[in-house]
Amino acid sequence: MELKALLRTRAWISVMLALLCVLGPTLSVLADNNGALPQAGSKAGSIDHTTIASKNLIPTYAKVLDGWQKNGAKANHNSSITISGSKLAAKSANANAAVGTYNGKNGVLIWSAKGDEWVEYELDVAQGGLYAIEMSYHPFVDSRDRKPIALGLTVDGLSPFIESKSLELYRHWKDKLPIVKDDNGDEIRPAAVDISGWHTWELRDMSGAYLDPLLWNLTPGKHKIRLSGSDPMALESITFKSPVPVADYLTVRNGLPKDAPPVQAEPIVIEAEHVEWKNDSSITLAFDNDIANSPYVRGKISYNTIDGTHWSTKNQEISWSFDAPETGFYKIAVREQQSFVSNRASFRSIMINGNVPFAELKAYRFPYASGWKGVALADDQGVPYEFYLQKGTNTISMRVTQAPVIPIAADMDEATETLVKLSSDLRTLTGGVDDKNRTWDLKKDLPGFVDQLQELSDKLTATREQLISINGRPDAISQGLVTVSKDIETLLKYPDEIPYDAGRMNKMQGKLAELLKQLSSQPLQLDRIYVVPANKPLPKMEATFMEKIQGSLINFINSFKTNEKSGTADDQVLNVWMNRGRDYVNLLQTMADEIFTPQTGIKVKVNLLKDDKLLLFMNAAGIAPDVGIGLPHDTPFDYAIRNGIYNLKQFPDFDEVYTKFAPGAWMPYFYDGGYYAVPETQAFSVMYYRKDILQNLGLSVPDTWDDVYRMLPVLQQNGMNFTPVEHSIFLQMHGLEYYKQDGSGTGLSSEKGFEAFKAWTDLQNKYGIDQKSDNFVQHFRNGSYPIGVADLNAYLQLTVAAPELNGVWGVAPIPGVKQEDGTVVRWTGGNGGDQFASAIFKHTKKPQESWEFLKWWMSADVQERYGTDLETLNGVTFRWYTSNVDAFAKLPWKEDDKQAILEQWKWFREVAKVPGSYYMEREMMNAWTRTVIGGENYRTSLESAIKEVDREVKRKMQEFHFIDTNGNLVRSLNLPVITKPWEGVDKYVKK
Structure with missing residues (x-):
């Protein structure tokens, strides 16, 4: 009886889920109320269901802009309005905002946000129309937060489009040079340093979905502009201005001097890894052993390129500076690799001295090609563009843009939603039971289902053709769309059998979701940038056939060499094996050399342990390390019961170390009265x-x-x-x-x-x-x-x-x-999968030195710096879940969220x-x-x-x-x- 009741409940819930799928996910209109929730005991369920779970409650920018333009909103006005950041009209009760001096500028707003706060300005518009918004701002460089400044912007209490709820103001970063080397002569990937100053930025959607900055339709009269956020910054001004149109290349070229003398200078070569700045610290350098890359060091790791996989999303931007020896026309070429996703093109917005010079560079296509290529920025016929540069310092910037593929992504997202709706309709019809003994007439039992499925198949075909046109050739995603279309065609051959195989609908949803995920990546790896006088030939940018043969031979020989000799131990140093990636290992080695060894006199060698299972074999062979770091949370116990690691309670000051961590974190490492590892990372769940x-x-x-x-x-x-x-x-x-x-x-x-x-x-x-x-x-x-x-x-x-x-x-x-x-x-x-520990192995001849290292490694200052540097190098997704609460509290968590996490931590x-x-x-x-x-x-x-x-x-x-x-x-x-x-x-x- 209970099971039957459950099935009836499931069928009823399926009906409600169908309603949900039609309405879509809800988006907030409550930012204006600070996201306040009703108090416990308030009346629940008495609502207008049309306001719930509607994905289109706040429409996208594209739809809103189209509506504004159809209603006569114009962008070709000359009005410009600047509001001083100090001229606040209102602020939230909890806002930590005051007027003062910051980094050389007086009378600016110093907004030391610590939680969800807002500030508000009044704007008086004389001429109505479409306005871009530009901000002059300064991130708090001394803050522990490394991510961009996130803002929401409302006009008169409303978010006109969904993108206005998630705007970003970027920091500027630069890799710390010169690059240092380890004991083997290999370079260690440098961390980025925050070099942010006063910057101006025209507000864009943070995903890079549009070619131009966002526009707001402002009618004549007074308006209230509210900025909401939780990231600290200083704000000098907000400027509302008409958008600047960008003409095509021929128009721009015809407007430039026609009698400029040819530039008589040698080509300028810019090493791509020597950036002037980048707006994301996770855009890292990469080692590539192609013989034509610069610099190329045989048999050694040299970080000589921009990592394409880390420069592939959102508005990630890099800028380089160079000196033009003469005023005149130049060509620009790059040595690049774009072979990360088979047959997929990548797109970049290219700026010269901060502006896109002509429309063709708003989303310049870098086609797929195997290996490294020398590519000149050129038109569809391969004729290089000519850039007019003034003598002296100039800049080239490239920003990731998703704009060309956004229409495809929208179509695929809509197709996924259609499949979700159809699947829900099917579950409602069948009650979630695949009854093989029942006969269906789907056109009669579920009117419109077959027609919608056929329409979906036709739309996917059109989407595929559009993708091929944008990409320049078929790719894995377009072929994936073919597969989904064939799945639909298979279902449509025998529509009355679809209820017997409803699971296929879910599989198609999964395929589309995976294809959509692939579409968002725009990787591009760079080695060098060339600025060449327009009248001179481009330099050699690719390796010759013989050089490629030579490089392959060298790389083949070097592949038999390894600098990671975990199977050997140096009795003169403390041998530490770390079960994490190379960047983790290099960072710890750098910190040990910089801090631990000078303090203690104990030399440390941190080795990369590629698989923790190797410990079992090496320990049996008597070649285990002194210290193991990043051990899965169940490993110490397995070694403890077999007398393979040290009981840390043997050390006199263990009790002092014990009190620095939650007692519950020690539980997996307890055995027979002793503790056999120090909790390193700690992951648990909270409620969202x-x-x-x-x-x-x-x-x-x-x-x-x-x-x-x-x-x-x-x-x-x-x-x-x-x-x-x-x-x-x-x-x-x-x-x-x-x-x-x-x-x-x-x-x-x-x-x-x-x-x-x-x-x-x-x-x-x-x-x-x-x-x-x-x-x-x-x-x-x-x-x-x-x-x-x-x-x-x-x-x-x-x-x-x-x-x-x-x-x-x-x-x-x-x-x-x-x-x-x-x-x-x-x-x-x-969450055991994310909990790791550090331990001392029993065979060590340096137990006291090992213990000193563990105490240093898990100390608050070291854990805080390690977590900060790791996040700076790789981005916020590499947040370090340290078990040391003193360090955890200093990492860049949002204050309100940190309070909730710490409250759960005590339990x-x-x-x-x-x-x-x-x-x-x-x-x-x-x-x-x-x-x-x-x-x-x-x-x-x-x-x-x-x-x-x-x-x-x-x-x-x-x-x-x-x-x-x-x-x-x-x-x-x-x-x-x-x-x-x-x-x-x-x-x-x-x-």
């Missing part, structure tokens, strides 16, 4: 919520799971839901103990254990939460999961990949369980390990499957899991002599007991 959707639904952020249960009907009535929750997140706060304190078996068999397991499975069986979630971030963006639990990786993904949600989502501690005394318990385990308690504990995860999931999928009684199912886990734990406890052959406990593991939240974060949590 959409402010806009919850306010529209009249819901408040839940504090307990009872609050969640009360809000679920409202969410589900509107086609939404809460995320599934992992057992380690849910069960501990509900009173479950995974193991007995002596380690002899599970602690699941208590009544609290059964109650906790039932509460966990009731999330699906009773409350209708989905059984699994394939992609939380995507569900969160489209509004189907406006609230849910996810790890910190989701935070970074939303920060980077969901600019449209700026200011309308927040973070809170995970809902807890209220106790009799009124306190709310939020115990939760972590972090990882599950302890015992011999045989690897069975727990498998059996817990088996028990869940039996109860939720199979409908088995929760108590019977959990008892089966307990029996299996206890059998394996007992077997392993006997193997390691904790239990004798008669099954009697010989000695206890004495697992730590943590009953109080950690007070170590209290100094950072605001009351």
Whole structure:
């Protein structure tokens, strides 16, 4: 009966999901209210459903601009209005904004934003029309934040288009030169230094979707301009001006001097890696061993090019400067590689001295080609463009643009939404059951379905042809569209059989989503830029056939050489193996050479460990390192029970180190009274919520799971839901103990254990939460999961990949369980895949030196600098999840979000390990499957899991002599007991 009820519920929810798919994900109109949420107890569910989950609630810029132009809005006016940053009309109550002096300029707004804040200006427009907005600003260079300044802009309380909610003002960066080398003579990739000053920037959409800056339609009269954000900056002025049209090449060329004398000078060669500035610190240098690259050092790593894979998205821009020896006409050529995605072209906006000189360079196409090529900037017939340059310093800038492929992306996105809608319609029809015994007449049973599917196939064909035209040739994406079209044609051959294979619709959605993801990348690798007098030939830019043969031979020989000799150890230095990427290793080596060795006199060699499984073999061969870093969280325990690593409690000052980390973070590294590793990174989950959707639904952020249960009907009535929750997140706060304190078996068999397991499975069986979630971030963006639990990786993904949600989502501690005394318990385990540790191996001859290194490595100052430098080098997605809370609190987290994360941190308690504990995860999931999928009684199912886990734990406890052959406990593991939240974060949590 319960299963039938569940199926009926599922069918009903499918109807609501169909409504959701038609309406699409919601976007905020609440930024003007600071994203405030209603108080607990406010009326929920009494809403106008047309305001919820509508992707088009705030339309795109393209649609709005088209509407403005059709209604007569003109851009060809001469009006220009400048507002001083100091002339505030209003500001939010929490805004840290004052007028002062910053970096040489007086009377500017110094906005030391610490949370979601806003400032407002009044604008008096005499001449109506379309205006571009230019800002003169200065990022806070001394701030710990490394990302661009994110802003939302409203006019008279409204966001006219979705792109206005996610604007960015960029910093300027420059690689630290000269590049230093390691002991092997290889260059170490340099970190970028923030060189930001006072900059001007015309506001653009942050994705690079449009060729020109954004425009706003301002009618005559007074307007209120509000800027909202949470990133600190100084603001000198905001200028509203008419857009400057860019003519085509022939028009521009005809307007230049016709009698300019030929330039008599040698070609100017610019090494691409020597940038004047770049607007993203994650645009890094790359080593390429093509023999024609400059510089080329045989057998050594030399960072001699701009990394194409890291210069491929959004508005990433690089600028180079050079001196023109004479005034006159020049040609420009580049030595580039564009072979990252088969047959795919990449596009760049190219500026000379800050401006696009003619329209053809707004989105210049670099076609796909295998290997390195010398390419002159030229027209469709290959005739090089001529650039008129003044004698002296000039600049060339290139900015990534997605504009040419945006129409394709829009078509593919629309096709995906159509498939989602059709899939929902199909699930509604079938109730989610593929009944092979039922006969369907789809045209009658689901009117319009077949016609929509045919129309979708035709649209995909047209999209493919348009993509080929833009790209210049067929590519993997256009071929992928052929595959999807063929899948649709296969379904249309026998439409009445579609309900028997509804899963194919979901597979097509996945294919389109993956193709759409590929479309957003525009990689381009550069070695050199050439500025050549127009009357002179271009220099040789590619290797000859014989040089290529020579280079291949050299690279082949060098491939047998390696500088990473992890299998050997130098007795004169401390050997550290790091289980991370090369950039991580190089950064740590640099810091050790710069800080640790001068302080202690201990020389350190940090080696790259490409696979942690190699430790097992090398340890058996007696060639393990002194220290291992980046070890998976389950590795130390496996070595501890086999006497392979050091018990850190042997060191006299261990207790002092212990107090610097959450007690719950030490749990996986405890064994038989000792601790065998230091927690290095710590990842756990928090709750994410959409402010806009919850306010529209009249819901408040839940504090307990009872609050969640009360809000679920409202969410589900509107086609939404809460995320599934992992057992380690849910069960501990509900009173479950995974193991007995002596380690002899599970602690699941208590009544609290059964109650906790039932509460966990009731999330699906009773409350209708989905059984699994394939992609939380995507569900969160489209509004189907406006609230849910996810790890910190989701935070970074939303920060980077969901600019449209700026200011309308927040973070809170995970809902807890209220106790009799009124306190709310939020115990939760972590995400083991993102938790790593550092340990000392037992064979080391330098235990004290190893311990000194571990203490230094995990100290607050070192962890803070390591995390900061890592993020500067690679971008915000490389945020370092340090276990040192003193360092964590100083990394560039948004203040409000950091408070929520730290509040959850105090309740972090990882599950302890015992011999045989690897069975727990498998059996817990088996028990869940039996109860939720199979409908088995929760108590019977959990008892089966307990029996299996206890059998394996007992077997392993006997193997390691904790239990004798008669099954009697010989000695206890004495697992730590943590009953109080950690007070170590209290100094950072605001009351």
